[in-house]
Amino acid sequence: MALLTIRNLTVAFATASGSFRAVDGIDLSVDPREVLAIVGESGSGKSVSMLAVMGLLPDTATVTADEMTFDGHDLLHMTGAERRRIIGREITMIFQEPIASLNPSFTVGFQIEEVLRLNMGLSRHAARARAIELFTAVGIPEPAVKIHAYPHQMSGGQCQRVMIAIAIASNPRLLIADEPTTALDVTIQKQILDLLMELQERHGMALIMITHDMGVVAETADRVIVQYKGHKMEEADVLSLFEAPSHPYTRALLAALPENATGDRLPTVSDFFGQEGVQ
Structure with missing residues (x-):
C-alpha cells in the first residue's frame, strides 16, 4: 500500500484577471522507504504540489483533488487538529x-527545541539533549556550541543541516x-545529498526529492516524475528514464545536460517542440 497517494491534484491561484493553474491534474504516489524525485524546470509546479500536501499554500490558492491520502488518512477533509497530528x-x-526558512530572531537551538517540545x-x-544529538547526527561541528548560534552566524x-535536523526530529515517515x-x-x-540518503536509509523514511537537477535524480531516486507547466509529462524508474x-520533454531535459552536449550550444525546449513549446 502506498504511503502517500494523490489523484488529479489541481492548484489554482486567484489573480486580478481571473485565476492561474499552477498544477493541473497531477497523479503521484510514494511507497514506504521509496525515494521519489519530482523533476522539472522552475515554474513546473513541483513545489506547489508538495506545499498543497503540507497545507501551506496561501488563501489565494484553491486546492482540489479526487484523492489525497497519507497512510489511508484523507488529507483533504480532515480537521485542523487531525492535520496537526500528521x-x-x-x-x-x-x-x-x-x-530564509529559519527565524533570524531566535537561535537555531531554540527553533529545534521548540519542535521537540511541541x-x-x-x-x-x-529537548536540549536531543537537539545536540540531532545536530551531531547531521554533522554540525561542536553541536553544544552551535546550538546557541543565530542563523546569520552559520554558513549556508x-x-x-539545521533544517534537516528539524525535519527528522519527530522521526517522520515521509520527508519532502x-x-x-x-x-x-x-x-x-x-x-547534503549523502546525508539525506544516509538518513533515509537509516530511518526507513520515504523521501520525495524536488529538484531541477538531473544529476541529483540519477544519484538519489528510485522513481522519477517529470513535470512541465503544472502537468506530469512522464513517470518511470530512474534507470528507464x-x-x-x-x-520528448524528458529527452529535452537530458539533452540539455552539459555532459550530453554534442554541438557548440545546448538545446532548448523549442528544439524538440517548436516555438509553441510543450502541448
Missing part, C-alpha cells in the same frame, strides 16, 4: 533557501526535500 510529525519538509512532548532539558551548508542543495557550492551539495525516456 503534518510536521509524520510528514515533514525541508524548504528552499535554509537561511511534537514529541519533551521537557526543556530533554550548516543552516541546511525541496531543492535541498540550491545555493550551496558543489562540495557542500554532495555532502535515463536509458530510454519516452516523452
Whole structure:
C-alpha cells in the first residue's frame, strides 16, 4: 500500500484577471522507504504540489483533488487538529533557501527545541539533549556550541543541516526535500545529498526529492516524475528514464545536460517542440 497517494491534484491561484493553474491534474504516489524525485524546470509546479500536501499554500490558492491520502488518512477533509497530528510529525519538509526558512530572531537551538517540545512532548532539558544529538547526527561541528548560534552566524551548508535536523526530529515517515542543495557550492551539495540518503536509509523514511537537477535524480531516486507547466509529462524508474525516456520533454531535459552536449550550444525546449513549446 502506498504511503502517500494523490489523484488529479489541481492548484489554482486567484489573480486580478481571473485565476492561474499552477498544477493541473497531477497523479503521484510514494511507497514506504521509496525515494521519489519530482523533476522539472522552475515554474513546473513541483513545489506547489508538495506545499498543497503540507497545507501551506496561501488563501489565494484553491486546492482540489479526487484523492489525497497519507497512510489511508484523507488529507483533504480532515480537521485542523487531525492535520496537526500528521503534518510536521509524520510528514515533514525541508524548504528552499535554509537561511530564509529559519527565524533570524531566535537561535537555531531554540527553533529545534521548540519542535521537540511541541511534537514529541519533551521537557526543556530533554529537548536540549536531543537537539545536540540531532545536530551531531547531521554533522554540525561542536553541536553544544552551535546550538546557541543565530542563523546569520552559520554558513549556508550548516543552516541546511539545521533544517534537516528539524525535519527528522519527530522521526517522520515521509520527508519532502525541496531543492535541498540550491545555493550551496558543489562540495557542500554532495555532502547534503549523502546525508539525506544516509538518513533515509537509516530511518526507513520515504523521501520525495524536488529538484531541477538531473544529476541529483540519477544519484538519489528510485522513481522519477517529470513535470512541465503544472502537468506530469512522464513517470518511470530512474534507470528507464535515463536509458530510454519516452516523452520528448524528458529527452529535452537530458539533452540539455552539459555532459550530453554534442554541438557548440545546448538545446532548448523549442528544439524538440517548436516555438509553441510543450502541448
